Amino acid sequence: MAKDPAPSETASPATAERPAPPGRAAPSPRRAPAGAAVLREEKTAAIRAAVFAELAAVGFGRMSIEGIARRAGVGKTAVYRRWRSKLHLVLDVVTALAAEGMPVPDTGTLRGDVRMLLEVASRALRHPMAAQIIPDLLAEAARSPEIAEALRGALHDSQESMTRTMVAHAVERGELSPDVDVRLALDLITGPLYWRVVVLRGDLPKGYLDELAAAVATALGAR
Structure with a gap:
């Protein structure tokens, strides 16, 4: 017995045509609205994962929809149904990553909060995939305002929001003055770590994160 064909990815269930009551014309069958594809x-998850892998392997410039589809094990049409170009695909993935974020550290002290944030950031920056992707996207951002804007959300705005909350907690505890500069705090927290891990690509000496957290707290005037 022949099997019914499997529904395609974009197939939407159609409403079966109902018989017309006596004396009335048969109604037209209802159709799913245009664009109501079921993805x-x-x-989608496989494509997103493939984007990170392709960025790490070949960089944005050489990345292609064909390569992404091949790595994700899908057809090119599956990618184009979701994003109209590789730029929009990368922007979406980067923006989604920024939205995920991480919980704001709340250890009870500014030094402890900074130390926890540095630990998480250092692990992320030292990941082999991130070590390839971040410098490449920063280079592309110099040529693409759209990528620059997306990276600002992923690498700056989310971190600034977290730092602002950390500083507010420290002010409430009486550790910091209310007029502390949040952007300066963010620079002090992330700048040395980014320089050491991403630019110099060096190993972190034992106790480095503890020393950096203490230095940041002292520089901000923590009591």
Whole structure:
């Protein structure tokens, strides 16, 4: 017995045509509205993962929709149904990453909060994939205002929001003055770590994060 064909990714269930009551014309069958395609989440997740892998392997300039589709195990049409170009795909993935963020550290002291944030950031920056992707995207940002804006959200705005909350907690505890500069705090927290890990690509000496957290707290005038 022949099996019914499997529904395609974009197939939408159609409403069966109902018989017309006596004396009335048969109604037209209802159709799903145009553009109401059903996109399978597992394919979307596979494509997103493939984007990170392709960025790390070949960089944005050489990355292609064909390569992403091949790595994700889907057809090119599956990618184009979701994003109209590789630029929009990368922007979406970067923006989604920024939205995820991380919980704001709340250890009870500014030094402890900074130390925890540095630990998480250092692990992320030292990940082999991040070590390839971040410098490449920063280079592309110099040529693409759209990428620059997305990276600002992923690498700056989210961190600034977290730092602002950390500083507010420290002010409430009486550790910091209310007029402390949040942007200066962010520079002091992230600048040395980014320089050491991403620019110099060096190992972190034992106790480095503890010393850096203490230096940041002291520089901000923590009591």
